[in-house]
Amino acid sequence: MMTIEVLISGLLLGGLYALFGLGLSLIFGVMKIANIAHGEFAIGGAFFAIAAGTFLGVPLWLAVAMALILSFAIGYGMQILLINRVLGDDPMPALLMTFGLSIIIQNMLVELFGADNRSLDIGPLATIGFKIYDIAIGVFPLLMFGVAIALFATLHWFLRHTRAGRNVRATSDDPAMVCIMGLDRTRIFALFMGVSAVLAALAGIMLAMRGSITPFSGAERLLIAFEVIVIGGLGSIWGSLLGGLVLGVVHILALRIDPSSGPLYGHLLLLAILLARPEGLAGRMEHR
Amino acid sequence: MLEVSKLSAFYGDFQALFEIDISIQAGETLALIGANGAGKTSLLHALCGLTAAKGSITLAGREISNLPAFQRAAHGVALSPEGRRMFASLSVRENLEIGANTGRKGPWSRESVIKLFPILEEFAERPARLLSGGQQQMVAIGRALMANPSLLLLDEVSLGLAPVVAEEVMTALGQIRTKNEMVTILVEQDIRRAVAASDRFLCLLEGREVLSGVCSGADLNMIGRAYFGEGTAA
Numbered sequence: 001m002m003t004i005e006v007l008i009s010g011l012l013l014g015g016l017y018a019l020f021g022l023g024l025s026l027i028f029g030v031m032k033i034a035n036i037a038h039g040e041f042a043i044g045g046a047f048f049a050i051a052a053g054t055f056l057g058v059p060l061w062l063a064v065a066m067a068l069i070l071s072f073a074i075g076y077g078m079q080i081l082l083i084n085r086v087l088g089d090d091p092m093p094a095l096l097m098t099f100g101l102s103i104i105i106q107n108m109l110v111e112l113f114g115a116d117n118r119s120l121d122i123g124p125l126a127t128i129g130f131k132i133y134d135i136a137i138g139v140f141p142l143l144m145f146g147v148a149i150a151l152f153a154t155l156h157w158f159l160r161h162t163r164a165g166r167n168v169r170a171t172s173d174d175p176a177m178v179c180i181m182g183l184d185r186t187r188i189f190a191l192f193m194g195v196s197a198v199l200a201a202l203a204g205i206m207l208a209m210r211g212s213i214t215p216f217s218g219a220e221r222l223l224i225a226f227e228v229i230v231i232g233g234l235g236s237i238w239g240s241l242l243g244g245l246v247l248g249v250v251h252i253l254a255l256r257i258d259p260s261s262g263p264l265y266g267h268l269l270l271l272a273i274l275l276a277r278p279e280g281l282a283g284r285m286e287h288r
Numbered sequence: 289m290l291e292v293s294k295l296s297a298f299y300g301d302f303q304a305l306f307e308i309d310i311s312i313q314a315g316e317t318l319a320l321i322g323a324n325g326a327g328k329t330s331l332l333h334a335l336c337g338l339t340a341a342k343g344s345i346t347l348a349g350r351e352i353s354n355l356p357a358f359q360r361a362a363h364g365v366a367l368s369p370e371g372r373r374m375f376a377s378l379s380v381r382e383n384l385e386i387g388a389n390t391g392r393k394g395p396w397s398r399e400s401v402i403k404l405f406p407i408l409e410e411f412a413e414r415p416a417r418l419l420s421g422g423q424q425q426m427v428a429i430g431r432a433l434m435a436n437p438s439l440l441l442l443d444e445v446s447l448g449l450a451p452v453v454a455e456e457v458m459t460a461l462g463q464i465r466t467k468n469e470m471v472t473i474l475v476e477q478d479i480r481r482a483v484a485a486s487d488r489f490l491c492l493l494e495g496r497e498v499l500s501g502v503c504s505g506a507d508l509n510m511i512g513r514a515y516f517g518e519g520t521a522a
Contacts (some may be wrong), residue, residue: 167389181361
């Protein structure tokens with residue numbers, strides 16, 4: 001029974017991990033750069049929600065909605081005003097710019113909120129649960145998992161079945177040729193930086209509901225997001241889901257067997273995947 | 289229809305084109321002839337905005353040289369690039385449809401492209417990367433036509449194709465030529481084939497015009513010498 005319980009709580013945590021990876025994977029797929037500020041997008045989004053709840057006194061759902069809208073605006077604006085200006089054949093300037101942004105956002109959060117632990121209070125929802133055959137399942141982890149799966153499915157549908165989604169896939173295939181099709185790729189990039197920021201913020205908000213965060217939590221989340229997309233396989237959104245679930249199970253299992261190990265076994269898994277299957281579990285090799 | 293004057297193109301400090309002038313009427317096809325590295329692709333890329341260039345480009349009365357590539361597409365510039373450049377993860381149908389993204393009106397639609405290349409109907413839902421080279425070339429031409437362009441740029445349409453398939457593609461280009469009011473610029477390695485498929489020709493050598501003229505009755509030997517940079521340019 002214990003193994004099934006570990007498996008289930010690992011999978012439920014994995015849904016959250018997958019969500020951290022999803023936004024990063026999207027940006028990498030479309031723009032071919034790693035957004036180092038991804039963790040700060042997540043933590044910043046959570047702090048927006050906390051601030052809206054604390055200072056404006058709005059109900060939780062409204063605080064979350066405001067944080068998501070603001071996150072989209074910030075992601076979109078950063079892409080238009082800053083990152084688009086340095087994108088070119090060389091990925092390094094854009095990478096360094098996102099690195100700089102991550103430091104700036106982190107320090108702004110410290111300035112505004114201090115370095116204390118903060119969390120988003122969701123009341124009794126945090127603790128209620130139910131039992132199936134003696135296996136305890138929390139309602140909130142299940143809800144988080146459901147949100148993550150729903151977002152993956154929505155994004156899949158968007159990319160496969162809408163005109164805008166088709167344009168995004170084309171941009172990922174060949175960014176120079178989409179201009180020949182009359183598409184302004186800088187707009188597509190900005191739209192997806194906005195979407196990625198929303199996904200990150202949502203993951204950060206759920207993290208703050210589940211436990212607590214500080215302005216310095218971003219780096220750790222970025223590491224998890226990286227591990228998720230490398231384990232799952234770059235360039236496929238379902239790879240991110242698989243990577244998140246695998247990493248979640250490994251983390252929970254390791255904590256049961258070796259409580260002081262922290263994220264060690266997750267890192268070891270990453271190392272093993274890089275050695276044995278560098279394209280990731282669901283990854284495809286480049287078709288060229 | 290298309291007036292190009294003193295067009296020069298650059299890759300960083302390297303100048304690939306030197307003050308090229310072109311003037312073509314609607315419905316005409318211009319063959320660009322020249323050896324590898326003569327500047328044929330650079331000229332096409334300078335026209336569609338993929339390469340930095342100086343000089344004037346007027347298409348259908350509009351100056352487009354100061355526009356970015358995606359806006360030139362909206363003004364009717366379409367390219368079938370060297371190497372086909374399929375969108376690999378898109379199906380054949382999606383590759384054609386994205387060509388029509390600018391929403392320009394005209395004779396070309398999915399139906400008319402499939403009439404030109406019937407085989408594309410059969411492969412419509414297949415990922416474009418799984419097609420043969422010849423089939424991909426048909427998709428690339430079809431994708432450019434879907435834009436209903438007023439300037440169609442065709443780069444190396446028969447390169448790497450089996451001779452039979454190359455003939456098939458050239459025959460299709462012949463059909464396009466008779467029923468359109470657009471300007472076509474064709475880059476083709478085979479001089480005989482290029483001259484046969486065009487109204488006029490422009491021969492480039494190291495980024496400069498060395499010979500130009502009307503295709504009917506053109507002296508292939510003279511073009512051949514210009515191609516290799518031998519003898520006097522007329």
